[in-house]
Amino acid sequence: MKxxxxxxxxxxxxxxxxxLLASALLAQTRTVSAGYTGLLAQQVRQAEMARVVQVxxxxxxxxxxxxxxxxxxxxxxxxxxxxFHDEETTVRSGAVDLAGTVVDAKCRELLAQFVAAHQTLxxxxxxxxxxxxxxxxxxxxxxxxxxxxxxxxxDLFDRVVKQLNDDVVSSVAAQEIAxxxxxxxxxxxxxxxxxxxxxxxxxxxxxxxxxxxxxxAVSDRLAAADLEGLAVDIAGPDEIGQFGESMxxxxxxxxxxxxxxxxxAA
Amino acid sequence: MAAxxxxxxxxAAKEFGLSGRIKLALLTKISSEKAGAVEDSPDNIRVxxxxxxxxxxxxxx
Numbered sequence: 052m053k054x055x056x057x058x059x060x061x062x063x064x065x066x067x068x069x070x071l072l073a074s075a076l077l078a079q080t081r082t083v084s085a086g087y088t089g090l091l092a093q094q095v096r097q098a099e100m101a102r103v104v105q106v107x108x109x110x111x112x113x114x115x116x117x118x119x120x121x122x123x124x125x126x127x128x129x130x131x132x133x134x135f136h137d138e139e140t141t142v143r144s145g146a147v148d149l150a151g152t153v154v155d156a157k158c159r160e161l162l163a164q165f166v167a168a169h170q171t172l173x174x175x176x177x178x179x180x181x182x183x184x185x186x187x188x189x190x191x192x193x194x195x196x197x198x199x200x201x202x203x204x205x206d207l208f209d210r211v212v213k214q215l216n217d218d219v220v221s222s223v224a225a226q227e228i229a230x231x232x233x234x235x236x237x238x239x240x241x242x243x244x245x246x247x248x249x250x251x252x253x254x255x256x257x258x259x260x261x262x263x264x265x266x267x268a269v270s271d272r273l274a275a276a277d278l279e280g281l282a283v284d285i286a287g288p289d290e291i292g293q294f295g296e297s298m299x300x301x302x303x304x305x306x307x308x309x310x311x312x313x314x315x316a317a
Numbered sequence: 318m319a320a321x322x323x324x325x326x327x328x329a330a331k332e333f334g335l336s337g338r339i340k341l342a343l344l345t346k347i348s349s350e351k352a353g354a355v356e357d358s359p360d361n362i363r364v365x366x367x368x369x370x371x372x373x374x375x376x377x378x
Contacts (some may be wrong), residue, residue, distance in 0.1 A: 299346040304339050306348035311335055 053289045057255055061248075068248055072241050079233050086226050094222050097153055098215040104145035105212055108169075111138035112201050115176060119190040122183065132180075139173060146208075158214045161207055168204040175200050262291045269298055278306055322352035325365040329372060337372060344368035 114135035122128040146169065150162040175197050183193035262285060269283050283302050285295030326349040329337035342348045345368045347355065355361060 300343045303346045303348045304343040306350060307339050307342035310348065310350050311338065
């Protein structure tokens with residue numbers, strides 16, 4: 052193969068390799084980005100929704116306490132009752148929405164239990180509210196009816212939040228492992244390709260330089276008219292081989308000239 | 318002994334002089350000294366015929 056062809060092919064191989072590596076890195080970046088986007092859009096969002104429901108539930112319980120403490124004033128009773136029901140609705144709809152989006156079966160089961168427990172708690176709050184309002188704001192009687200009853204749903208929802216957070220942590224860890232695996236694969240593949248290309252380039256250049264060295268040695272001997280035992284054995288389909296063939300003609304012509312000169316001198 | 322190849326050198330010398338011999342050596346890559354040592358193979362004869370034809374075409378120049 053001609054040296055010009057070899058160099059062109061080598062150049063094309065280098066350019067192709069870098070284009071392939073750049074494309075692979077771009078694809079890898081897109082995959083990583085898509086993985087994290089999916090994580091943010093689903094699991095992180097669900098964990099955030101769960102925290103909103105958790106806070107709303109705590110606010111609902113707080114509104115109940117405000118009803119008991121300040122409900123003897125009509126305006127406060129109306130205000131805190133409304134706020135209590137607003138939070139109650141937020142908690143219920145939030146939990147139901149969350150149950151419809153989570154994939155984790157254990158989490159879905161916990162949410163179903165929470166929705167049922169929250170429903171029961173709402174009925175208890177309503178009964179206690181009726182006693183509170185019906186008995187001239189007797190907060191002690193009302194409090195006795197619901198005291199400690201918010202603990203089981205609270206614990207249930209704390210488990211939901213913990214489960215979703217654990218899911219996020221494990222998904223992030225899985226994503227990091229996938230990223231590390233892709234990075235290592237990219238390093239190995241690109242390193243191997245670059246090493247292979249470097250080796251091919253090194254062998255090609257070394258071969259060209261060796262043959263050029265032999266050609267220069269022949270040329271030096273011809274220039275010095277040192278023809279004794281000189282053999283031009285540089286062949287091949289490339290430019291150096293073609294130059295070697297021309298050198299053979301020059302060698303033969305100098306030999307002929309030399310023998311003619313010797314004959315003339317004799 | 319390659320008598321036929323030597324004949325080519327004689328023809329070149331006769332038609333174009335000493336420069337014809339040198340040009341024949343240049344084209345065939347085989348000097349008259351070596352032509353005496355190599356075989357009169359069909360390939361070698363073909364090379365010399367072609368070279369002599371080229372010399373004649375160029376008028377020995």
